[in-house]
Amino acid sequence: MSDSDYSHILRRDPRGERIARNRLHPLHSTVAVQVAETLGPSGLLRKNPHAVGFIGPNGIKRIDRLKGNAIAITGRRNAQSSQEVLLPLHQVSEPDFTIVVVPDMVGGRLTAHDKDILGQAHQLARSMEAGVAGESTGAGAVMAVVFGVSKEESFDKAGVDRLLLLDGAEYEGYCPEQQVAALEQVEARLKPEYWLFPDSVHGGTDLGSRLAARLGERPATQAWQMNTETTICRGASGSTDITRDTPRLLMLAQECANPVDETRHEALSIEWAPVQAVLPELHDLGQVAVDPNAIPLAEAEFILAAGNGITNWEQFHATAKALGATEGASRVAVDDGNMPRFRQVGASGTWVTARVYLAVGISGAIQHMQGIGQCDKVVTINTDAGCDMVKRADLSTIGDAEKVLDELINLVDTYRQQALHNQNGEKEGAKNAA
Numbered sequence: 001m002s003d004s005d006y007s008h009i010l011r012r013d014p015r016g017e018r019i020a021r022n023r024l025h026p027l028h029s030t031v032a033v034q035v036a037e038t039l040g041p042s043g044l045l046r047k048n049p050h051a052v053g054f055i056g057p058n059g060i061k062r063i064d065r066l067k068g069n070a071i072a073i074t075g076r077r078n079a080q081s082s083q084e085v086l087l088p089l090h091q092v093s094e095p096d097f098t099i100v101v102v103p104d105m106v107g108g109r110l111t112a113h114d115k116d117i118l119g120q121a122h123q124l125a126r127s128m129e130a131g132v133a134g135e136s137t138g139a140g141a142v143m144a145v146v147f148g149v150s151k152e153e154s155f156d157k158a159g160v161d162r163l164l165l166l167d168g169a170e171y172e173g174y175c176p177e178q179q180v181a182a183l184e185q186v187e188a189r190l191k192p193e194y195w196l197f198p199d200s201v202h203g204g205t206d207l208g209s210r211l212a213a214r215l216g217e218r219p220a221t222q223a224w225q226m227n228t229e230t231t232i233c234r235g236a237s238g239s240t241d242i243t244r245d246t247p248r249l250l251m252l253a254q255e256c257a258n259p260v261d262e263t264r265h266e267a268l269s270i271e272w273a274p275v276q277a278v279l280p281e282l283h284d285l286g287q288v289a290v291d292p293n294a295i296p297l298a299e300a301e302f303i304l305a306a307g308n309g310i311t312n313w314e315q316f317h318a319t320a321k322a323l324g325a326t327e328g329a330s331r332v333a334v335d336d337g338n339m340p341r342f343r344q345v346g347a348s349g350t351w352v353t354a355r356v357y358l359a360v361g362i363s364g365a366i367q368h369m370q371g372i373g374q375c376d377k378v379v380t381i382n383t384d385a386g387c388d389m390v391k392r393a394d395l396s397t398i399g400d401a402e403k404v405l406d407e408l409i410n411l412v413d414t415y416r417q418q419a420l421h422n423q424n425g426e427k428e429g430a431k432n433a434a
Helices: 014-021 070-074 112-130 176-190 202-214 313-323 330-335 366-371 388-392 401-433
Strands: 035-041 045-048 098-102 138-147 163-168 194-198 220-226 230-234 240-245 250-251 302-306 327-328 356-360 377-382 395-398
Touching: 014 070, 035 250, 045 202, 098 112, 098 176, 112 194, 112 250, 138 176, 138 240, 176 202, 194 202, 202 250, 220 356, 302 313, 313 327, 366 388, 377 388
Parallel strands: 098 138, 098 194, 138 163, 194 250, 220 250, 302 327, 302 356, 356 377, 377 395
Antiparallel strands: 035 045, 220 230, 230 240
């Protein structure tokens, strides 16, 4: 009997089935069949939010579980996932009301807390647009007021309809009096329906309290659930909830709402008349130099973490010093005696919330991945393109750690020498002009 006689028999592929069940397998994306919509047992059409190209309520939401590393892992590009998804544009030509958000902008960029608050602002705007008993109050715009130099490039994707950037010299450093004066001018000109601040140690709580005192408002603090009528705030160190009427000025806790991720917004810049300079009661003399390793891991914003892939520990310490990063380590590096126990990152060590987490030679055990779950940006250097840390990272460098760190130190030294040269040139130019 020839082989053609068995051609009608459907044969299973056990290996392919195992790969399809394991989403961490490097070949998972090549064998997994993603079904966008299925018919449930009750006859309702169910959507799969894990499928690439999942269509949300307001547009297309692309979910890439490999975070752009599909080429490094599988060696080829998926035509569908490689296409840039253009989110629908939300425009408000002439807003009938305005909701103002004053983000912390730590390091000149929106934090995860800031993006949550922008999401809450749009929830309030939609509630007001729906109105009471279905009577619409018109279209509203969410305006962000940003002080100082901004490095953020994604105001549109974060949900900003209008952007007021006040980056003059008077707003550099710690200047709450000047900032409050600018916010009072916004209040006088726009009469916002709501003022939203992050309830944080980065300045949002202080600035919101100062503005509330100037406006005579009784603000809601640690607010985490709200609508246009009632607000629920955390009290007694988060052990109880306090329900009250929603005031005009709110200071919101983290994860108060989902960030905007299904629409783009205009982020139109607003021309603003200069604010009269205010004589500060406190003078900012700049930041105090602090040893990065004196900062606890749980509070560090930039962490350079070492794993089993580090062999040149003197180079690792030199890199951390050059970058101004706090040192961390995986459990393997600690157990081998290369790093102290208090430097361990992970579920069995310290849970970190750094803005940038640079992992060198760390494969990504599940306990370690749990410990870095709240980090904003994860960068990794590894020789294994298929390890879990590469899949988790926002940016990956595949190569020998010692060579990459050596080049990184050279780039840092070159950048600082160029900055010093430019600074000396500016001083010499000012001196000649005088």
